[in-house]
Amino acid sequence: MLSRVKKLEAALEQTDCDAVLVTNLKNIYYLTGFSGTEATVFISNNRRIFLTDSRYTLIAKGVVKGFDIVETRDALSEIAKIIANDKIETIGFDDEISYHYFRTLKELFSDYKLTAMTAFIENLRMIKDEEEIATIRKACQISDQAFLDVLEFIKPGQTTELQVMNFLDARMRQLGASGASFDFIIASGYRSAMPHGVASEKVIQTGETLTMDFGCYYNHYVSDMTRTIHVGHVTDEEREIYDIVLRSNQALIEVAKAGMSCIEFDQVPRKVINDAGYGQYFTHGIGHGIGLDIHEIPYFGKSSEPIEAGMVLTDEPGIYLDGKYGVRIEDDILITDTGCELLTLAPKELIVI
Structure with a gap:
């Protein structure tokens, strides 16, 4: 210290x-x-x-x-x-x-x-030291495992969003977390079009999307990840939207590195969604820093300030179709001089349960 x-x-x-x-x-x-x-x-x-x-x-x-x-x-x-x-x-x-x-x-x-x-x-605090990075990496590992476990827990027509939230919270504590790093966003069906739709008593039904934005505290440091899954059958449009968001997420991971400006960090993934014709449905920033707090500087958008090696940032593009459904994929990444390291390793391919 x-x-x-x-x-x-x-x-x-x-x-x-x-x-x-x-x-x-x-x-x-x-x-x-x-x-x-x-x-x-x-x-x-x-x-x-x-x-x-x-x-x-x-x-x-x-x-x-x-x-x-x-x-x-x-x-x-x-x-x-x-x-x-x-x-x-x-x-x-x-x-x-x-x-x-x-x-x-x-x-x-x-x-x-x-x-x-x-x-x-x-x-x-923006630039993390080795001890901080190791702690955040462990927090991400806990979140990764909880995501895999919740897939077995969800039963269409029976499980509510609140039950998913409580399962994730309890499972991460079992895995060593000290608590939830924020109020989880657990939103299914039409509610998944709400970027910050906190968990409700709604029952998750077959044919719906389910967005889970969650994380934990481990030794005072946070994780913050989002995965969107599908319950039952998937339409062609839903597959297309998911693919666009995934490509947007991956586009940033491929180019993010120290020296990139904050505005470029936001523009790279946003361009993928804009080019696909869904720019108006990506309504929030691409990400933020994490560490001791769930939202830390830097924030992205209009700033020309460069990102630096040692920052841990979120990459969270989304598309939200009001009244229908939404898709968001969020990872935590560690910025290095030559690129970035993906800290959240839970699968991102389209999952159907």
């Missing part, structure tokens, strides 16, 4: 801030390995302070390395006392805080300039 702290300190030197106050618990875990519900981190050029209350002091002492650990129920007041004589003018802070917290911050640090550091640590 100290390598991440040093990366933050190096980045801090490139800003106008003399110190940074970290309150986002995901960012704190990233820097320290601490996963409790109460913690504050303060880092300046001569201090690394980790503050928590008495519930977590012993845990912090066993986990957090390279920081002075302070037990307190009032972290901001404690920091103000500790740094009173330090040569600090500007303090940056996580921008996702409550208004009440911000007012307290302004009151206690009235002698300092306060600067909201939008996505400062989140930008550092």
Whole structure:
């Protein structure tokens, strides 16, 4: 974890801030390995302070390395006392805080300039280290296996979308996950045309498509995958739509690599769907970063910023025909200097159960 702290300190030197106050618990875990519900981190050029209350002091002492650990129920007041004589003018802070917290911050640090550091640590989190990559790879393996297992569970005319959701959640926990990484999208038949159709009590029927967008937490990191299957017979149109989405997904995997712009990352798979005449039915972005959160930067579309080696991104094209059905295929990919590594390995050929 100290390598991440040093990366933050190096980045801090490139800003106008003399110190940074970290309150986002995901960012704190990233820097320290601490996963409790109460913690504050303060880092300046001569201090690394980790503050928590008495519930977590012993845990912090066993986990957090390279920081002075302070037990307190009032972290901001404690920091103000500790740094009173330090040569600090500007303090940056996580921008996702409550208004009440911000007012307290302004009151206690009235002698300092306060600067909201939008996505400062989140930008550092975009590039995963080897430990993070290994953890995400394991999360993807768990999701892959759960997908194979749910195919045996689904019984047309009997199984509901909610039952599929609960099966996937329970199976991934059995395989080592700590929980679901988001509210699963389990949508069958006409509901599969809803890109974010969360699971309902609808019974899955023969002749329907079934889209399953799900993932898990493993050691704090997420997986995020989507597979669309068919239940019973498949029409020629359904086969065609599935093939277009699969080709779109594969087109990006074939060319994705470090240096590609975010807008190109979106355009490559979108062109496949546009050229097939279904562009108006692909209504969302191609993907996003994943890591400690299910949705992380970068996001794709209009940005000319390049993607970089070490990013873990989703590739999730879809076509949604309102009132009929929808198809989405989503993979997690690791960007490398020469291409990308596919992390979600569950089968993507058209599956009919």
